[in-house]
Amino acid sequence: MARIMAQGLAVASGQHVIVDNRRGGSGIIAIDTAAKAAHDGYTMLVYNNSMWILSLIKKLPYDPVSDFSPVASIVSMPNVLVVHPSLQVKSTMELTALAKTKPGGLSYASAGTGSTAHLSAELFKAMTGVNIVHVPYKGSASALNELIGGHVQVMFPNAASVMPHVKAGRLRALGVTSPGPSRLFPELPPVAESGLPGFQSVVTFGLFVPAGTPSGIISQLNQAVAQILSKPDVKEKFQNVGAETVGGRPTELAETIRSDIARLRPVIKNAGIRED
Numbered sequence: 001m002a003r004i005m006a007q008g009l010a011v012a013s014g015q016h017v018i019v020d021n022r023r024g025g026s027g028i029i030a031i032d033t034a035a036k037a038a039h040d041g042y043t044m045l046v047y048n049n050s051m052w053i054l055s056l057i058k059k060l061p062y063d064p065v066s067d068f069s070p071v072a073s074i075v076s077m078p079n080v081l082v083v084h085p086s087l088q089v090k091s092t093m094e095l096t097a098l099a100k101t102k103p104g105g106l107s108y109a110s111a112g113t114g115s116t117a118h119l120s121a122e123l124f125k126a127m128t129g130v131n132i133v134h135v136p137y138k139g140s141a142s143a144l145n146e147l148i149g150g151h152v153q154v155m156f157p158n159a160a161s162v163m164p165h166v167k168a169g170r171l172r173a174l175g176v177t178s179p180g181p182s183r184l185f186p187e188l189p190p191v192a193e194s195g196l197p198g199f200q201s202v203v204t205f206g207l208f209v210p211a212g213t214p215s216g217i218i219s220q221l222n223q224a225v226a227q228i229l230s231k232p233d234v235k236e237k238f239q240n241v242g243a244e245t246v247g248g249r250p251t252e253l254a255e256t257i258r259s260d261i262a263r264l265r266p267v268i269k270n271a272g273i274r275e276d
Contacts, residue, residue: 110155
């Protein structure tokens with residue numbers, strides 16, 4: 001995501017834009033580095049929902065809301081509800097019915113505590129009242145391998161990582177987690193339209209700058225993002241990784257953050273999700 005945006009921003013600004021990929025700490029190191037950078041528009045951050053969701057689970061060295069100013073949403077990526085083919089269900093409603101007959105008898109994989117796959121499943125459990133056991137792994141690749149191997153039965157991975165396995169018949173897809181039909185996966189019904197109205201769990205990647213960055217700079221960056229995302233070749237690049245371009249005003253990204261926090265805070269509290 002960051003590299004595609006960096007190429008476009010370099011053209012728009014006439015300057016080199018370097019991608020500084022700070023690994024470690026589930027992204028905390030990168031986010032904290034950006035939070036403490038000078039608020040002059042020369043340091044930007046590309047990150048997703050986990051930036052603010054982590055704040056609901058553990059104590060962080062930064063505040064994801066007050067320490068950053070949103071610039072624009074870049075893309076959104078739905079998760080996909082998938083099951084192992086041995087599970088005799090072909091819809092979200094059938095999975096719910098089966099899970100209710102086997103409390104604790106089914107398990108779901110995730111890429112770790114607080115991941116979108118984890119929270120999507122916990123939201124599903126909260127809205128359906130089913131008891132499906134969480135099995136966390138160290139990364140989505142390990143979780144998917146265990147699901148394909150039949151060691152767990154259910155997962156909510158991101159669309160890009162799982163659709164090749166669905167097309168190959170190794171997994172069965174039941175629905176997407178976007179609030180409405182996905183243009184990227186029109187053949188899959190939204191989970192929200194399968195007996196769970198209001199269900200939503202979408203990964204949003206956004207561009208941010210440190211709080212205190214002048215509004216004029218934010219406006220210039222927002223306009224640059226809009227121009228980049230309007231280009232057909234950029235749309236195609238994102239579509240190839242299962243992402244849909246969004247754009248929009250800074251206030252719209254801020255509202256996405258607020259609604260995510262409001263929706264997921266009670267889910268995290270009721271599920272007893274804590275720092276590992």
